Amino acid sequence: MAEPGIRHRVVIVGGGFAGLYAARKLGKDKALEVSLIDRRNYHLFQPLLYQVATGALSPGDIAQPLRAILRRHENTRVILGEAVGLDPIERKVTLSDGGTVEYDSLLVATGARHAYFGRDEWAALAPGLKTIEDATEIRRRILIAYEAAERESDQARRKEWMTFVVVGGGPTGVELAGALGEISRDTLRRDFRSIRPADARVLLVEALDRVLPTYPESLSRSARRQLERLGVTVRTGSRVTAIDDEGIAVSVKDDGVERTERIPTRTVLWAAGVQASSFGRKVADALGAEVDRAGRVPVGPDLTVPGHPEVMILGDLAVARRKNGSAVPGVAPAAIQEGTYAASAILRRVHGRPPEPFRYRDKGDVAVIGRLSGVADIRWMGRFGRTSGFLAWGMWLGVHIVYLIGFANRLVVVIRWAWSFLTHGRGTRLITGEPHLPPIKRPEHL
């Protein structure tokens, strides 16, 4: 409760969808003093990160400086720093440089990373896709693989370079595999002289029995067909058991008998699993809160941690429940709604209005699979909301442009997409960072 003349201090950790939408709503009230802490100086539009990884967009197109977004919110301070500790008694957050930030209300929205199921040594062999650096690294690996294949004279090795494996059949995996299929069939078609990019093999490996397991079965089947049309080989019911420099091993069940198959490849991309951010785990520890297997924190109907009404957990780090008991999914629209709700809840409390519980409005899911195709499940429309192909692709386009932050970014993304669409090109396929050409078996004479 705010005493007169003393401003209520809100600290938000994490400038993703949940944290940013909370900050945007809180930044308008003079009764508050808001601090947004992030390790990065920008908000990243993660749903389009796979397009950076596949050369369709530039990092700057899908990121916007937090200070720029919040510059007009004079009650708000952006702190570039890494939150590393929480003292729930003194109510302060510790930063990695030893600084502290005190709060009256704390919003923790530091998200989640992909998980390697305890096989952390796979991280270097099969990069995941959560940061801009991840995306440019994946882009580098994909492009270097084609370059190496072009230079390679040994047929077996060339085939290894031209095999791409994506692990995980969720939306990120499906979108990555679709883009890889399109790159090989379409984008790079005329770019090489010794190889035919269309000969590339793209495999999507999923442990469950279908891709997009959160979608209705009919759409999973449709997604699979659309992937196969782009030349992607979909391997469901396949669990990864080993990854090394030269390939991947998967365990497949055939009529109840498990057998292991080795796929020689130089490029494995990881789009599976989820684990709480490290600050999220520290918060749970400090508050004595329970966590699920992935380290995420179950929260009450008002998104607070049980026993700590001053701490709310938002976005991918939280396990929020709907009235019917099902979990709110870890998707961008849910994070946006949670962030907006958290800001309202704080404003209600500060201004002495009674609290209301969080209500998730499920707007449905949509995933794109290459040119003019995709799947959409708009749940409030029931069976009629399930579409695939062109209509789903159009919806996806619209939704992503509307939610992209920054007007210039929106225009730039529309132009790049329109241009890619017309020319079948992907303009930002740059190999940046020091170019490490792989050790290839080279011909003596080119």
Place this chain on the structure above:
Amino acid sequence: MAEPGIRHRVVIVGGGFAGLYAARKLGKDKALEVSLIDRRNYHLFQPLLYQVATGALSPGDIAQPLRAILRRHENTRVILGEAVGLDPIERKVTLSDGGTVEYDSLLVATGARHAYFGRDEWAALAPGLKTIEDATEIRRRILIAYEAAERESDQARRKEWMTFVVVGGGPTGVELAGALGEISRDTLRRDFRSIRPADARVLLVEALDRVLPTYPESLSRSARRQLERLGVTVRTGSRVTAIDDEGIAVSVKDDGVERTERIPTRTVLWAAGVQASSFGRKVADALGAEVDRAGRVPVGPDLTVPGHPEVMILGDLAVARRKNGSAVPGVAPAAIQEGTYAASAILRRVHGRPPEPFRYRDKGDVAVIGRLSGVADIRWMGRFGRTSGFLAWGMWLGVHIVYLIGFANRLVVVIRWAWSFLTHGRGTRLITGEPHLPPIKRPEHL
């Protein structure tokens, strides 16, 4: 001379302006077999690199994959590789992976880097601006400096963080310093809560007695005034004698007496000096060609190396002479003309037509200094071609958009510029790479 049925092999090393324009022209003739070797997979529009370094454009906006540009040239092969040696007897270029490429005609266009005048230890302290990685590193340093100042409570240290020194008063230095002035006065105006970005000091240090020394004196004076209007302190006649972590020392001549002054700063950017690329030096060695102090190779009127009619040196690596004896300047338009000429010369030779000497058409110089201002010297118009302010800025804009490669890039750049112009913003000021927050003297409590 091409024997019937045997194709003339042209090898181009370097995909900058000279190499790329040569390749574009050669790629249309079936009598040739063209190979373009570059360490990078993209052509970089270097004149706009300072805009990436200052957050106005994204790397993807000013780079275009070489394979994409040359995809329709079926006689042309792009080789991603680093040329490290030349055998002029066997006529072959060696790559770092041991591969070799044979040639009948060789075009060497590997350019030049900035030079630290023998003080190579300064490279880590004062990064130059030649590659995308340089630009994102400079961007990181500029943005981190403001972030550190915002967190710093010690006044003297805060001032060090808010002092930016640019070494070198040529076009790159002037454009960088102008952009830094604009960032402090305009772009970041409302972004911070503890510092006023407009308090930042931007110094431009030049050893000669004026900035833009290749321009007429009146334009140098105008450029200086325009810089000062943006808050930049211009220090001509000042030679850098030392750089370390915490500052820079310059030697200044006052009435013939030399004195040394120390400027405490955490951010020094290097825009001075020029030295030939390392492959350029190897070529000169292998051919027994003389070089100038910077390692550049003097060439004949047909741009070939004396005694080696089959080897041409193009762009910043070459010292070409005009009829009047003056050197062709190391600028993009000269490189473009040399590349185009080299291609014509080879086509003439292959088709048995007599050679013609290279003629440089000086179109003049133009540099931009922040919003709506700049200087231009359109030499064929004589005194009437010397303008500054809005008109020069407009010319600069037009020329850079026309020469930028890739239609999508052109549109994207126009949108980003228009948007920055309207909002006084710079949308791509992202701190990428692992965020190393500097060790700052932090307040106990924020």
